[in-house]
Amino acid sequence: MTPIRIAITKGRLLDSSVAMFKRMGIECEALEKPGRRLILPLDGGRIEAVLAKGEDVVTYVDHGVCDMGIVGKDTLEEHPCGVFEVLDLGFGKCRMAVAGRPDSGFFSSGGERTAATKYDSIARAYFKQKGMDVRLIHISGSVELAPLLGLSDVIVDIVETGDTLRANGLEVLEEVCPLSARLIINPAAMKLRKSELDALTAKMEANLK
Amino acid sequence: MYTARDLFSGRREIMTAIERNISNCYKQRGYTEISTPMLEEFSMFSGSNTPLDSKRTFKLIDDGEIMVIRPDSTAPIGRIVATKISDQPLPLRLRYSQEVLIAGSDCTETSQCGIELIGADGIRADVELIETAVAALDAAGAEGFKIELGHAGIFRNLIKDIPLTKEDTERLRRAIEVKNTAEVNRVLDGYGGYETAAIRRLPRLFGGREVFAQARELILQPEAAEAVKYLESVYSMLEDIGCGEYIMADLALVNNMNYYTGVILGAYAEGSGERVLSGGRYDGLLEHYGKNLSATGFAVNLDALCRTLDREVKTVSDIMVWYAEGRAERAYSLSDELRRDGKTVELSTFESLEKSISTAKDKGIPCLIAIDSDERYLKNGVDF
Numbered sequence: 001m002t003p004i005r006i007a008i009t010k011g012r013l014l015d016s017s018v019a020m021f022k023r024m025g026i027e028c029e030a031l032e033k034p035g036r037r038l039i040l041p042l043d044g045g046r047i048e049a050v051l052a053k054g055e056d057v058v059t060y061v062d063h064g065v066c067d068m069g070i071v072g073k074d075t076l077e078e079h080p081c082g083v084f085e086v087l088d089l090g091f092g093k094c095r096m097a098v099a100g101r102p103d104s105g106f107f108s109s110g111g112e113r114t115a116a117t118k119y120d121s122i123a124r125a126y127f128k129q130k131g132m133d134v135r136l137i138h139i140s141g142s143v144e145l146a147p148l149l150g151l152s153d154v155i156v157d158i159v160e161t162g163d164t165l166r167a168n169g170l171e172v173l174e175e176v177c178p179l180s181a182r183l184i185i186n187p188a189a190m191k192l193r194k195s196e197l198d199a200l201t202a203k204m205e206a207n208l209k
Numbered sequence: 210m211y212t213a214r215d216l217f218s219g220r221r222e223i224m225t226a227i228e229r230n231i232s233n234c235y236k237q238r239g240y241t242e243i244s245t246p247m248l249e250e251f252s253m254f255s256g257s258n259t260p261l262d263s264k265r266t267f268k269l270i271d272d273g274e275i276m277v278i279r280p281d282s283t284a285p286i287g288r289i290v291a292t293k294i295s296d297q298p299l300p301l302r303l304r305y306s307q308e309v310l311i312a313g314s315d316c317t318e319t320s321q322c323g324i325e326l327i328g329a330d331g332i333r334a335d336v337e338l339i340e341t342a343v344a345a346l347d348a349a350g351a352e353g354f355k356i357e358l359g360h361a362g363i364f365r366n367l368i369k370d371i372p373l374t375k376e377d378t379e380r381l382r383r384a385i386e387v388k389n390t391a392e393v394n395r396v397l398d399g400y401g402g403y404e405t406a407a408i409r410r411l412p413r414l415f416g417g418r419e420v421f422a423q424a425r426e427l428i429l430q431p432e433a434a435e436a437v438k439y440l441e442s443v444y445s446m447l448e449d450i451g452c453g454e455y456i457m458a459d460l461a462l463v464n465n466m467n468y469y470t471g472v473i474l475g476a477y478a479e480g481s482g483e484r485v486l487s488g489g490r491y492d493g494l495l496e497h498y499g500k501n502l503s504a505t506g507f508a509v510n511l512d513a514l515c516r517t518l519d520r521e522v523k524t525v526s527d528i529m530v531w532y533a534e535g536r537a538e539r540a541y542s543l544s545d546e547l548r549r550d551g552k553t554v555e556l557s558t559f560e561s562l563e564k565s566i567s568t569a570k571d572k573g574i575p576c577l578i579a580i581d582s583d584e585r586y587l588k589n590g591v592d593f
Contacts, residue, residue: 061482063482064482082387085387086412187477187482187484188484191459191477192477194416
């Protein structure tokens, strides 16, 4: 039997993914101590896990080299593709927000406005929907720096606790959308391996917190 | 951004071989070949007469006219049928094999090999088309492929009586397309009082024959139920003619819902995450060219299909023939004789036998025949 291959986003979603697998009764020692291996056998080899950055998780599943993936909604929104998004896994909860100085007057001013973000597509769609002309500046690291340096009026970014914002005198001005981890499935895999993938999905759904 | 696609070594050979097998399948079912121009007017791909977003066409300006490199073959064939060959007895069976170019971040040429069945509707036409799709993928050597069947009338009619805003219609369509049940529910929760149970379950209505039993219980809207019933009859007839193991149903196929009007089909094969075939009934297309003709068709994506095939192809000749001066006549007649036996025979272009031997060795040609005063058969690895 070919193992089901699942791509898991490294970082903050990994711990919650491991916890979920444990609740499902899937042994995942390999995930906790990956060592140098890149493809990790779980559940006695019935599942193979791959750890990757969110964007790459989407790419692997979109191209079908992984059957399933666990990825943040933010990554899915930023990189729209043909994968199925079958389950809100409920962990990794945070929000996409517009943040800036409380007195920025960003939403009331009519002048030229600038936003710095890692999420160009999400930001562009959001401001377009609001009918606002906003110049976007792409930043790939700490976006919070941009308004502090005077590069932009606001940022569009993921906000978890808001601590970083507060520490830098920034606050959430508007929420764009809530975010959480999602289970994605490749359409071909969904069609060709329906019963196996259905069973695993149902088991995940039964073990959400 | 355009990425060039160069096909060489064995890849082009494999694709050509597959294309030949598939085309032969179409030909033997009465489909005659047609080809369309590389450039078409932009207007052809800017309305609902194409399943494509007009943004994804590659545009050029010719004397002030916007032209596009064909992103699809169906609309051009529709134009040709309506304007040039509509007086021929119906139905028309047309086949094509040509490149298309879809602009965008992953813009690259794709070879499509497909058919259009024009002027025929009803179960006989739909079943024949799907059987041809099964035969084509089988002839191409696709492994473990499945053809999924849907119907454009299901979703369209299920939402007909709900006053969805344009934005919510698209949000709902997209959520169903990606099987995001939670999002489907979120959109529909705003429309209490309307019958939405069937739409909420739609993303899960895919699989084998059992899907129809579930759908009968759930889908009560009369026209949508009629579409399901029709699809089931198509499914049953395909089972009767021996295609059962290759088909499945997905009642939530909602892509290109403004284009397709009836049965929709798509296929996946083991070894690829992308569709290797897609198509469906598009009864409205010919109207754009002033002819009211029903039509259905599909295209095999040869590039995607090739990626699923783990196939080796021989690009090395079986035999090299070298001849000494004055022995050309014998060399050519012997080569022809060997070719008649199905061997691939290449003549050495070198005057020197040594150079021919070393070339045959480099290329991995297993046998060299040297024709001088006597004829010697030299075996690679033994004699050279």
